[in-house]
Amino acid sequence: MSNKEIKSRRDALKTGAAVVATVVATAGLLPKNALAASDNPRWAMVVDLRKCTGCRACTIACKAEYGVALGRFNTVVKNVEFNKFPDTEKHFVPRLCNNCAGEQGKDVPPCVEKCPQAKAGKRMKLGKERYRTGATYKRPDGMILMDMSLCIGCYKCIDACPYGVRSIDPFVKLTLPNREKDLGVGKCTFCAHRVDQGIVPACVNTCEGRARVFGDLNNPDSPVAKLDKEFNLTGTKNKSTMLPGEKTDPHVFYIDPDNILARYKLNKENKQQEFIGTFE
Amino acid sequence: MSVKITRRNFVKLGIASSALIASGKLSESQALAGSIKLEYGGKDFSPATGVERKAVPTACWSCVTRCAAMGFVEDGRLVKMESNPKSIRTQGLMCSKGQSGPNDVYFPDRILYPMKRVGERGDGKWKRISWDEALDEMVSVLKPLRDAGTPEKLCFHYGRMKASSSKLIKSLFLNGAYGTKTLPGHTSICEGGKWTAHELVWGGHFDNWDFDNTDYVLNFGSNVLETHTNHIPCGPRLIRAKVDRGVKVVTFDVRLSNTAAKSDEWVPVKPGTDVAVLLAMCNVVLNKGLYKGKGEAFMKFVKATKNHDASFADKIATLKKHCADYTPAWASKISTVPASKIEQLAVEFATAKSACLVTYRGVAAHHNGNEGERAAFMLASLTGNVDNPGGRTKAVGASVKYPHLPKSSKAKVTKGLNIAKGSTKKGNPLYSSFPSHGCCQAVLKMIEEEQGVPDVYMWYCYNPVYVNGNFAENKKILRTIKHLWCSNIVYDESSKHCDLIIPDATYLERWDWEDMVDPNNIGEQYIRQACVKPLGEARDMGDVACQLAEKMGIPLGVSSKEEFVKKSYDMTPGVKEAGGAAMMIREGVWHDPNQKPIFMRYKNKISADKVNADGVVYDEATGVYWNAKKAHVKDGGTYENTKNSYKYYVGQKIGDEVFEVFKPDKLPKSGYLELYSQQMERKGHAPLPTYYADPAHDSMGPDDLILTTYKVAVHIHSRSTHRKWLTELYHDNPGWINPKTAAARGIKDGDKIKVKSKISTITTTAKVTEKIGPGIIAISYHLGREESGRYASGKKSPGGNDNDPDLKNIWWTEHGVHPNHIIPNSVDPVNGQQCWMDTVVQVAKA
Known part of the structure; x- marks a missing residue:
């Protein structure tokens, strides 16, 4: 990374790129098919670190899917290296929004907890569960979504996320009164707009090693449930999830027989810089 | 514009959103619930509006793999590429390069109109002209050359021109109707030497690696998980073989590539010495009798002695004698690979049920690359791992019939200049014995030496200054040629010296039938169709060929590539019965469901x-x-x-x-797989695979290092720095250097360093890393652009526009360096391959 510095988010604000607002969550706009059954899914991703080749197809697939601005990423792959020549090891850790469930009992991830507009939106129902949309909110199926038409631009969610996966989006302008000059926030949405239509997220679709697997943890026949069973991922969250000490209960699980996650030092002081996806 | 949300969409979205907010009632989310099986792809939706994007089956062209693909179009704009999930080659996967396809269409510095030079060459002063003016100017030069019986004075130098593009532009127009055979390609700066070695050993080229069936993979110098001639069909199959089936993968490489990193073992090797290791492995197999069984069965089809009817015992005795001195201890001294490691891996390879021997540019792009490839064939043959399930097999691609040139348009005079074939002057430094894929890097030098001087030098999908060795010399010679024209999408190091630039269509705006090889050994048909109309006045070079021919009174029988492609599918057996062009347009891919994988044709x-x-x-x-x-x-x-x-x-x-057996192609070998090559012998080379070092490596001093180049997973050769999503990920290429090598020179990580060869010096930064061994410096070769627009070089191209809002978001200032300034042009003396990985350099703190 060395001398590469991306404009701070405050700088980004000043650029004031003329862009339009977007609603990241699209649920309300979809045709009325596949209506909720009694049990909601719990969407999750499993990343098999044995199969990630560091190709970055995921990163670019996401750039294209959303037209993500330069300087921003919704998913990245980090190199993790150790040992000395000729025993050098190099591994790859794909990263994205963990779509956290939040600490047990609380059941609200830090980004939602800190959002003053977390319940400012519509009253909704998914299956039997009721919920409200917000600037940042958790859908009953586990997706952490955003509605930028409700965002006031306080950026507390950016600070709250211990993983640094949120950033100011120069392509999204806020729309609430007196906020029109401010920019919105971007992050991975688990491709809710694709999943709601019955197709996997863009990064999963294209993953060269099929290292990324997506599905419903509540459905024992789903590929993620099968991997959970085989590798006991939900039973070993201290090993299979990132920064377990943060008690966020991530729903991105890693198959990691070589203990790479434990050796990946996420730079928490500069967590947004850490979420820049350059290739080394 | 790179924002997907158009104004029109925004209006729609705005209405929908306000409606939602206003209602305030409890509403049901439409999210999927219950036991829904998610599909992998083939469909895509706008994240902003939820509206389905139009899916257009097409084919990638970012690299030569040319994967079957889907383009997704939203409001007339191509926004996204995915794989075609029906493809048996790519199995629904696409790499980062392929995904960046839309950048090729919409980068703001793209050439969109014909441009005529008005200043001095290279001054950057241009006048926009009409297509009629451009075509008339070309015809005014080309027609008199043809009428005078000198069509060869048109030299058309192409980088990548495959399948229907090659047939229409080269076979029908340039060679067939116009009559020039001065048609050099670029294969010798890629991997042409490997293909020549294949022609010497087993006839036609392309080896496929059957990872789906193999039990063991031994890889010399292929970065198949990041890049490769058939990357997506091969790489994902390799990682699955390793993880899902526990197949052992061993990679020899001079640096820790991602492929080496993901292998069970990375074996660092001194550059240019893989051939010694391969020969020593043959020595182990021969001395331990590991050729018994399937090796012995296969050796029936192998020529290993001067006599073509030698017995098995004679063959083994001859090879044993030949390899007697190539011991693991000998190879260890040369290569730095421990002798015990060579022996262990040779035994593992030979005793695996099936084993796949992989070689690529890490072997081929050296002075001794021909011998590396031949030695690999010796090891694979002795162990019976040739053209078998799980081994290195004869690749199978699709075959397409196409309309031929009308007889009345056929050229009466067909001639070519020597520059297309490589130097035939013995003693010339760029002379080689069998340049069966030409000698790209020799073309300009041969023009300077008057071994053939064209009036018109035109290029396509190619950048003669940048992509060959000796950048400065290429530029100097290029500027001496009478007429310089090119068809291009990007203003680059070569097109800036042109007299006339015609704007090419990108691959996402044009038509082709494609034929790249299928790792299933079945062969898959796949189409490229235009996802969107060409931007500006861009035109596919295939269409331009039709128009030039028409204007010269030698029509090609079709008026566009689209027509050529459709007619081809409607006359190709198999495809025709399955629905012809209409079916290909709808499905994108097709293969014969009754075709079984083809192995052991020999x-x-x-x-x-x-x-x-x-x-x-x-x-x-x-x-x-x-x-x-x-x-x-x-x-x-x-x-x-x-x-x-x-x-x-x-x-x-x-x-x-x-x-x-192994049918000859391009070179008159016998039908055997020839480890003993009469052709080689006839030209004064050792007939059996033999070790020799690059002469410059034999006389290296203690301060010298070997420069090695490489590709990364997120760039395409020399052709992608204008793609913002790729360049954002990779825009700087410091020289990789081992801590010991660095310390000996007082170099610390991040220091500025000078890298000096016998022809020039470049300045870069040092990346002191444990991912490379001592004695080497590695510099990738995508960057260091003089031009190619703002994402690549920070410079706006003539005619560039400002309509991409991402221009404001560029956050990097580095643009890297280009090693071809210090790499001289050179040849493997057998096959004419450019020796990319052999340059001796000195590295010092700048």
Whole structure:
């Protein structure tokens, strides 16, 4: 990374790129098919670190899917290296929004907890569960979504996320009164707009090693449930999830027989810089 | 514009959103619930509006793999690429390069109009002209050359031109109708040397690696998980073989590539010495008798001695003698690979049920690359791992029939300048014995030496200054040629010196049939169709060929590539019955469901009818049956001394039978897999695979390092720095150097360093890393652009516009360096391959 510095988010604000607002969550706009059954899914991703080749197809697939601005990423792959020549090891850790469930009992991830507009939106129902949309909110199926038409631009969610996966989006302008000059926030949405239509997220679709697997943890026949069973991922969250000490209960699980996650030092002081996806 | 949300969409979205907010009632989310099986792809939706994006089956062209693809179009704009999930080659996968396809169409510095130079060459002063003016100007030069019986004075130098593009532009127009054979390609700066070695050993080229069936993979110098000639069809299959089936993967590489990193073992090797390791592995196999079993069975089809009818015992005795001094201890001294490691891996490879021997540019792009490839064939042959399930197999691609040139348009005079074929002057530094894929890097030098001087030098999908060695010299010579034209999408190091630039369509705006090889050994048909109309006034070079021909009164029989492609599918057996062009347009891909994977074709017997056909004779010296009558053989003419005799090859006599074996292609070998090459011997080379070092490596001083180059997973050769999503990920290429090598020179990580070769010096930064061994510096070769627009070089191109809002978001200032300033042009003396990985350099703190 060395001398590469991306404009701070405050700088980004000043650029004031003329862009339009977007609603990241699209649920309300979809045709009325596949209506909720009694049990909601719990969407999750499993990343098999044995199969990630560091190709970055995921990163670019996401750039294209959303037209993500330069300087921003919704998913990245980090190199993790150790040992000395000729025993050098190099591994790859794909990263994205963990779509956290939040600490047990609380059941609200830090980004939602800190959002003053977390319940400012519509009253909704998914299956039997009721919920409200917000600037940042958790859908009953586990997706952490955003509605930028409700965002006031306080950026507390950016600070709250211990993983640094949120950033100011120069392509999204806020729309609430007196906020029109401010920019919105971007992050991975688990491709809710694709999943709601019955197709996997863009990064999963294209993953060269099929290292990324997506599905419903509540459905024992789903590929993620099968991997959970085989590798006991939900039973070993201290090993299979990132920064377990943060008690966020991530729903991105890693198959990691070589203990790479434990050796990946996420730079928490500069967590947004850490979420820049350059290739080394 | 790179924001997907158009104004129109925004309006729609705005209405929808306000409606939602206003209602305030409880509403049901439409999210999927319950036991829904998610599909992998083939569909995509706008994240902003939820509206389905239009899916257009097409094909990628970012690299030569040319994967079947889907383009997704939203409001007339191509926003996204994915794989075609129906493709049996790519299995629904696409790499980062392929995904960045939309950048190729919409980068703001793209050439969109014909441009005529108005200042001095290279001054950057241009006048926009109409297509009629451009075509008339070209015809005003081309027609007189053809009328004067000198069509060869048009040199058309192409980088990548494949399948229908090659057939229409090269076969029908340039060669067929116009009459020039001065048509150099670029294969010798890629991997042409490997193909020549294949032609010497087993006939036609392309080896496929059957990772789906293999039990063991031994890889010399291929970065198949990041890049490769058939990357997506091969790489994902390799990682799945390793993780899902526990197949052991061993990679020899001078640096820790991602492929080496994901292998069970990375074996660092000194650059240019893989051939020594391979020969030592043969020595182990021979001395331990590990050729018994499937090796022995296969050796029946191998020529290993001067005599074509030698017994198995003779063959083994000859190879044993030849390899006697190539011991693991000997190879260890040369390569730095421990002898015990060589022995262990040789035994593992030879005793695996099936084993796949992989080689690529880490072997081929060296002075001794030809011998590396031949030694690899020796190891694979001795262990019976050739063209078998799980081994290195003869690749199978799709075959397409196409409309031929009308007879009335056929050129009466067809000629070519020597520059297309490589230097034929013995003693010339760029002379090689069998440049069967030309000698790209010699073309400009040969023009300077007047070995052939064209009036017009036109290029396509190519950048002669940047992509060959010796950047400065290329530029100097290029500017001396009478007419310089190119068809291009990007203003680059070469097009800036042109007299005329015509704007090419990108691959996402044009049509093709494609034919790249299929790792299933079945062969898959796939189409490229335009996802969107060409931007500005861009035109596919295929269409331009039709128009130039028309204007010169030599029409090609089709008026566009689109017509050519559709007609081709409607006349291709199999495709035609399955629905022809209409079916291909709808589905994108097709393969014969009854076709079984093709392996071991060499065992096919040739029927007595064919052997006894009119004109077929037996050649005593080689054991080959060939049709001497059709070859118009002269008195005393034999299979070996008759020009193009190999085209009339019928079969190889082995014992009392005649087999198809390994049919020759381009070079007149026998039908055997030839470890012993009479062709090599005839040209004064050792007939059996032999080790020799690059002469410059033999005389290296203690301060010298070997420069190695490489590609990364997120760039395409020299062709992608204008793609913002890729360049954002990779825009700087410091020189990788081992901590010990750095310390000896007082260099610390991040220091500025000078890298000096015998021709020039570049300045870069040092990346002190444990991912490379001592004695080497590695610099990738995508960057260091003089031009190519703002994402690549920070410089706006002539005619560039400002309509991409991402221009404001560029956050990097580095643009990297280009190693071709310090790499001289050179050849493998056997096959003409450019020796990219051999340059001796000195590195010091700047």
